[in-house]
Amino acid sequence: MVYRRCGCADAVTGKRLGNRCARLADPAHGSWYFAVQVTDVSGRRQRLRRGGFPTAGVARQAARDIAQSLEGAPVTGYCTVAQWLRYWLSVAEQRIRPTTYKAYRDHVRLFLVPYLGLIPLRGLSRRHVVRMFSSVAQRHTRYGKPISAATLERIRATLRAALNEAVREDVMHDNPARGLRLPSPRHVHPMVWTPRRVAAWRRTGERPAVAVWTIEQLTEFLAFVRDDRLFALWWLIALRGLRRAEVAGLRWIDLDTDRRELTIACQLVHTDHGLLLCPPKSASSQRGIALDLDTLRLLYRHEQVQRDELGIDWSPSTPMFTRENGGAIDPNYLTHRFHKLVMASGLPPVRLHDLRHGAATLALAAGADLRVVQGLLGHASIVLTADTYTSVLPQLYRESARATARLVLKAARKTARKVNNARRGT
Structure with a gap:
């Protein structure tokens, strides 16, 4: 089913207006959502909801696309990494921010499926994951630069999240991406x-x-x-x-x-x-x-x-x-x-x-x-x-340097006075 939802909020409370919005009758107001029943890879029925579509037709097409992507997914016994990743993306979209979902989807499409997609999920081992990251680390970006350590860490985070869900669903027993050692990202200071x-x-x-x-x-x-x-x-x-x-x-x-x-x-x-x-x-x-x-x-x-x-x-x-x-x-x-x-x-x-x-x-x-x-x-x-x-502005550096110098010079003068007093006493 598809339905339209208003995103307007009350000017005072900030809460959604819902059915109280005066613009609900406007056919161009709000965005469209869909709700569809799907069968996951464990054979269970789930209700998925998505929103933010500009028209009812686009929402219906998105619902059909999700249903087709999950159609014929194997039930527990045999499931490839690619099949699991696509299923995981479909159910994760409703729980995470859109920008996070886009990053997950890009990692799946560009790295995880090409290197690990054909491997049976239950047969995925730590050796497979290590080989994948060794190969990815040798690739270059579209600007000709090597894949950074920070990008490798983000790819690993995507794989780890997907496999953690498989462990929770009892589709696999352990997560081979957990505890994997990668190069430490270099922190760049301003x-x-x-x-x-x-x-x-x-x-x-x-x-x-x-x-x-x-x-x-x-x-x-x-x-x-x-x-x-x-x-x-x-x-x-x-x-x-x-x-x-x-x-x-x-x-x-x-x-x-x-x-x-x-x-x-x-x-x-x-x-x-x-x-x-x-x-x-x-x-x-x-x-x-x-x-x-x-x-x-x-x-x-x-x-x-x-x-x-x-x-x-x-x-x-x-x-x-x-x-x-x-x-x-x-x-x-x-x-x-x-x-x-x-x-x-x-x-x-x-x-x-x-x-x-x-x-x-x-x-x-x-x-x-x-x-x-x-x-x-x-x-x-x-x-x-x-x-x-x-790393901060030069003015702060100079003030810190002056404060340090004043502290040292004050201590030095105090020490000099003590020495001079001791000499005069002798």
């Missing part, structure tokens, strides 16, 4: 665009893997994009460290002007069925962002411009940042747009995500505690915050 690095970049094109601007470079960029219609968006990312999906998912109901706070309640992600609002990356990512008066005034001006552009179509549930036609902004578009603006500005290159790193280093340089920065970025652990931002 590097500041110092004058020497800028000079080397202009001369040879050499650039850090992760780079952040100095305060002067950031202010130069913000001045350059002052007249851009998304200026408030670049400002928020640069100063408050929002992720691109978080800023694309902001709505005006997320802004509390009395408390001067912005609530990160959802994110906008690109899926196979279009743009979809979903919960933030993690529980810690759902957070409140404190705003200063300048940022509030900037958002207020942006709101007035948007109200004039959209007219009666504007509502508190309207996305805070939209395209020229009033539609939601694809996070991928933000990455592309930011890249073009940086090139046009003539500044040393940084990625859009590097603005988030820059916001953290700015906060640290301003004297913010690590706990504050952790909350600002929505990190689950302060260890991640501390490990990532050991």
Whole structure:
């Protein structure tokens, strides 16, 4: 069966309106869902639900595709790794975030099925898995670079999750991907665009893997994009460290002007069925962002411009940042747009995500505690915050150096006085 579901929320409580939505009669409002009964590889019947489809026809076709992919799946006795992985993906989709599902699906399609797909699931051994990773490690990306240790770890995480489910379903007895040793991912720390690095970049094109601007470079960029219609968006990312999906998912109901706070309640992600609002990356990512008066005034001006552009179509549930036609902004578009603006500005290159790193280093340089920065970025652990931002702005380095020198010199003078007093006493 297929049915339409409204995603509108109450402007005050933030809860779904459901049948109370005044736009339910509009045939173009909401998205379509399907529910279908399937038989899993263990012979049990399960009810699967999927949503976010633009039309009833697309939802019906997706339901048929899932039913066909599971049709004829063997019942426990003989099941290949490929059959299990496809079944696992079909039931996992409803439990995980769309971006996680896409990563799982790509790993299955590009690596797991080609190397392990024909092996009987119960015959899969640790030797098979080790051989697969040895082969994958020798491959190169489309940019000609070797597969990174971080990518290998993510592929292993996908395989481990799929096989853990097989163990829970009693389809296999042990998980051969558990405890597998892989090369440790190399953690890349943000590097500041110092004058020497800028000079080397202009001369040879050499650039850090992760780079952040100095305060002067950031202010130069913000001045350059002052007249851009998304200026408030670049400002928020640069100063408050929002992720691109978080800023694309902001709505005006997320802004509390009395408390001067912005609530990160959802994110906008690109899926196979279009743009979809979903919960933030993690529980810690759902957070409140404190705003200063300048940022509030900037958002207020942006709101007035948007109200004039959209007219009666504007509502508190309207996305805070939209395209020229009033539609939601694809996070991928933000990455592309930011890249073009940086090139046009003539500044040393940084990625859009590097603005988030820059916001953290700015906060640290301003004297913010690590706990504050952790909350600002929505990190689950302060260890991640501390490990990532050991490289900070030059001003902080200089202040630390001065403080260290003052401490040593003070102790040295104290020691010298004691020595001199002892000599005079003798």
